[in-house]
Amino acid sequence: MKRAESSSSSPVAELALSPSVALLKQALAEKGLRQQELANRTGLSKDHVSRILLGKVPFPKSRDTLLSLAKALDLDPLLFLEYRKQLAVLPESTRRLTAQLKAKGISQQAFIKRVPRYSEGHLQLILRGGTPFPRDPEVIEHFAAAAETSPYLFPEYLPLGEWRDRVRAAAALALDPADVGVFMHLWGKMERHFEQLEPSGETFEDRLLRYMVGRAVAPELTPLDPEFEEARGYLPPWEHYQREVRLVLERMVERGLTVSALASAVGGEEATLHAIANGQLKLKDGALKEKLYRLLDLTNA
Amino acid sequence: MPRILVADDDKHFLAVLERVLAAAGHEVHRATNGAEALTLVERRAFDLAVLDVAMPFVTGDELMARLPASLPVLFVSGRDLDRLDGIERPGLHRLRKPIDLDELIAAVDALLPA
Numbered sequence: 001m002k003r004a005e006s007s008s009s010s011p012v013a014e015l016a017l018s019p020s021v022a023l024l025k026q027a028l029a030e031k032g033l034r035q036q037e038l039a040n041r042t043g044l045s046k047d048h049v050s051r052i053l054l055g056k057v058p059f060p061k062s063r064d065t066l067l068s069l070a071k072a073l074d075l076d077p078l079l080f081l082e083y084r085k086q087l088a089v090l091p092e093s094t095r096r097l098t099a100q101l102k103a104k105g106i107s108q109q110a111f112i113k114r115v116p117r118y119s120e121g122h123l124q125l126i127l128r129g130g131t132p133f134p135r136d137p138e139v140i141e142h143f144a145a146a147a148e149t150s151p152y153l154f155p156e157y158l159p160l161g162e163w164r165d166r167v168r169a170a171a172a173l174a175l176d177p178a179d180v181g182v183f184m185h186l187w188g189k190m191e192r193h194f195e196q197l198e199p200s201g202e203t204f205e206d207r208l209l210r211y212m213v214g215r216a217v218a219p220e221l222t223p224l225d226p227e228f229e230e231a232r233g234y235l236p237p238w239e240h241y242q243r244e245v246r247l248v249l250e251r252m253v254e255r256g257l258t259v260s261a262l263a264s265a266v267g268g269e270e271a272t273l274h275a276i277a278n279g280q281l282k283l284k285d286g287a288l289k290e291k292l293y294r295l296l297d298l299t300n301a
Numbered sequence: 302m303p304r305i306l307v308a309d310d311d312k313h314f315l316a317v318l319e320r321v322l323a324a325a326g327h328e329v330h331r332a333t334n335g336a337e338a339l340t341l342v343e344r345r346a347f348d349l350a351v352l353d354v355a356m357p358f359v360t361g362d363e364l365m366a367r368l369p370a371s372l373p374v375l376f377v378s379g380r381d382l383d384r385l386d387g388i389e390r391p392g393l394h395r396l397r398k399p400i401d402l403d404e405l406i407a408a409v410d411a412l413l414p415a
Contacts, residue, residue, distance in 0.1 A: 236379045237380070271317050275314040280311060281317060281399050281400060
C-alpha cells in the first residue's frame with residue numbers, strides 16, 4: 001500500500017492547492033499513517049482521501065469533516081485554513097463561548113455534560129454554529145455557568161428590551177387569572193435581571209441612577225445610551241424629583257455609592273431609600289434626612 | 302380592621318406602603334402587578350384599593366374597571382396619573398409621586414368607610 005508522502009504531486013501543482021493539503025500530507029508522514037487508515041478514522045472513502053491529497057477535489061469545508069481530520073491526526077483544527085474560515089462565520093456569542101471554553105480548558109464534551117437539560121445534539125449544533133446562539137436569558141445563564149463565565153460575556157444577554165416585550169406580550173393574554181402563575185414567573189425573572197449584580201458589582205438600578213444623574217448634571221461626560229434611555233421611562237423625569245433627593249443622588253453618585261451602601265451607612269430602611277431614589281417617596285425633614293445630609297456633607301441651605 | 306389592597310410593581314415602594322399602612326392599623330394585602338391584584342379581589346372583599354397606574358399584565362385603570370363600583374380607589378403614581386384625566390368615579394382619589402407618607406395616610410383615612 002502506498003505511503004501518504006508518496007502521493008505528493010509536483011511542487012508546481014501544489015501551489016494551487018489549499019495549504020491544508022500540505023499540512024495533511026505532513027501529518028500523515030509524521031504519524032506514519034496510510035491513506036486507508038485516515039479514511040477509516042474519518043469515515044471518508046480511501047478514494048476521496050486520495051483525491052484530496054492529489055488536489056483533485058477541493059479540501060473539505062464541512063466543519064464535521066475538518067474536525068474529524070484534525071482528530072484523526074491529533075492536530076489543532078485551527079491549523080486548517082478552511083476551519084478558520086468556518087469559525088469566522090460563527091455567531092459572535094458562539095465564538096466567545098468556544099474561546100472561553102478553550103481558555104478554561106473545558107472540552108466541548110465536558111461543557112455539554114454541564115448543561116444536562118439540553119439535548120447533546122442541539123448543543124453540538126450550537127457549538128458548530130449550525131443554529132443561532134440562544135436568546136433566552138435563562139439558557140444563556142446556564143451556558144455561562146457551565147463555561148465558568150458571566151452571562152454578560154454574550155451580547156444577547158442584555159435583554160431589558162426583550163424582557164419588556166415579553167412582559168407586554170404576556171400582558172396581552174392576562175385576561176384569565178389562572179395564568180397569573182405564568183406571569184409571576186416571567187415577572188420574577190425580570191426582577192432578578194434588574195437586581196442581579198453585574199461584573200462591576202452594581203445592580204442595573206445602580207447603573208441606571210448613575211446614568212440619570214450623569215445625564216442631568218454632566219451630559220457632556222455621559223453619552224446617550226439607548227438601553228438606559230429606554231429604562232429611564234421607569235423613573236420620573238429628573239426635574240420631577242424633589243430638590244433634596246436630587247442633591248442626595250448627585251452626591252451619592254459623585255462618591256461612587258450605591259443605594260444599598262447608603263442605606264447601610266445611615267442605618268436606614270433599605271426599601272425606603274430605594275423608594276426615595278426611584279422618585280416614589282419624598283425625603284422629609286427628620287432623622288433619615290439628617291443622617292443622609294451629614295454622611296454626604298450636605299447642608300440645608 | 303379595614304382591609305386594603307395595595308398594588309404596585311415597584312417592590313421597594315410596595316414594601317414601604319405595606320409597612321406604613323400596617324403600622325396605621327390596617328390589614329394589608331399586596332400585589333406586584335394588576336393580574337395578581339385581580340386575583341386577590343376575586344377571592345375577598347376589600348375596603349380600599351391603593352393602586353399604581355402603570356403595572357404589568359393588567360394596568361391600574363384596567364383593574365379599576367373590574368372592581369366593585371362601591372370600592373374606593375386611591376391611585377398613587379407619577380406621570381402616568383395623566384392617563385386618568387377625565388375618568389370619574391365615586392371614591393376615586395389621586396396622589397402624585399413622589400409622595401409624602403403623611404398625605405397618604407390622610408387620604409386613606411378619608412377614603413375608608415367611617
